[in-house]
Amino acid sequence: MRAETSAPRRSGTMHVRRADPAHAEVIGRLIRSLAAYEGHAAEVRFSDSQLRRALSGGVPRLHALLAECRGEIIGMLTYTVDFAIWVGGDVVRVDDVFVSESARRKGVGTALFDGLARICAAAGMTARWEIESANASAQAFYRSLGVDIGPKIIARWSEHAIRERAASQPLVGLKPCSDPVLTLLSVADEPGRSHAAAALYQHNVDRTGIDDRAPVGAKLVEPGTGRMVGGLWGRTELGLLFLEMMFIEANYRGKSCGGRLLMAVENEARARGCLRSVVETSSFQAPIFYQRFGYQEFGRVPFGAPGHARIFMSKDLT
Ligand SMILES: CC(C)(COP(=O)(O)OP(=O)(O)OC[C@H]1O[C@@H](n2cnc3c(N)ncnc32)[C@H](O)[C@@H]1OP(=O)(O)O)[C@@H](O)C(=O)NCCC(=O)NCCS
Missing domain, CATH: 3.40.630.30 (Gcn5-related N-acetyltransferase (GNAT))
Structure with missing residues (x-):
């Protein structure tokens, strides 16, 4: 889908489009630039092929909007769509936002968020995201869009801390009410099978910490x-x-x-x-x-x- 919005303001002909999996490399580069800009380069460990897979499929796990000017990608916004029970529906969680240094203050960031606003408005979704408290220019930018910025403390449970906790605690299960009833199966039982397959896969992910199937x-x-x-x-x-x-x-x-x-x-x-x-x-x-x-x-x-x-x-x- 092209031209969610067009914003030629001070930047020549620019348009915002949805990314497709073929953009994984350029999106990866911009995400790494943002991590370096925020001083978190060491925490970034995805590969471009993982990113390509995340952007692929009928319901991609990751979405991205790209600002393109004369064939060059100059800005990017990535987001996921999550279910939020408080609103009883889907919300957009903005993940990474980055405009190339030479393209800043030319309306590129605004055009990306205008594109997102149209997507959210069409689906009746709100949006939320985190901002580094030290990133004053990003906060000024979001205020210019009319975004509410409120204080909230972010809890991050590191992989190491989680593993330590999980290893130190005995497995506690809910006490079964009664003995489960056994039924011998001679049909495919697809719903039961896919339920078990999903639970088993989750168990594998919990044990290995890797979710790459x-x-x-x-x-x-x-x-x-x-x-x-x-x-x-x-x-x-x-x-x-x-x-x-x-x-x-x-x-x-x-x-x-x-x-x-x-x-x-x-x-x-x-x-x-x-x-x-x-x-x-x-x-x-x-x-x-x-x-x-x-x-x-x-x-x-x-x-x-x-x-x-x-x-x-x-x-x-x-
Ligand atoms: C924050 C960022 C996405 C904004 O994109 P942009 O294309 O530069 O923003 P725009 O040109 O659309 O700015 C729109 C308005 O936001 C405000 N604004 C943007 N950058 C600002 C800054 N550095 N200081 C103060 N106000 C700013 C201004 O009101 C601006 O309007 P004006 O230029 O007419 O004064 C971009 O600067 C960027 O990529 N920064 C580095 C990465 C980053 O901080 N990402 C956000 C992580 S949460």
């Missing part, structure tokens, strides 16, 4: 018909690429389609910092295919069907 995949679509004729689906997590499912229609087999899919997905995993790839296959599926692309077997469990086995393979991606 992201889907990855590639598909092949026939140009004439638009029909999907093959694909590879998996996820990246904790430095590993997990290949979960690959399928190629029979008449497209033997035409290098599998290799193209595999290489595309492995390259994306490398770009996300993955060091190894893992796949489970069956003796009658594709162990030879994976071997050809450098996968090595590290385990096998025989099936009940004689002569067949489940095979576990991995590959070093470095």
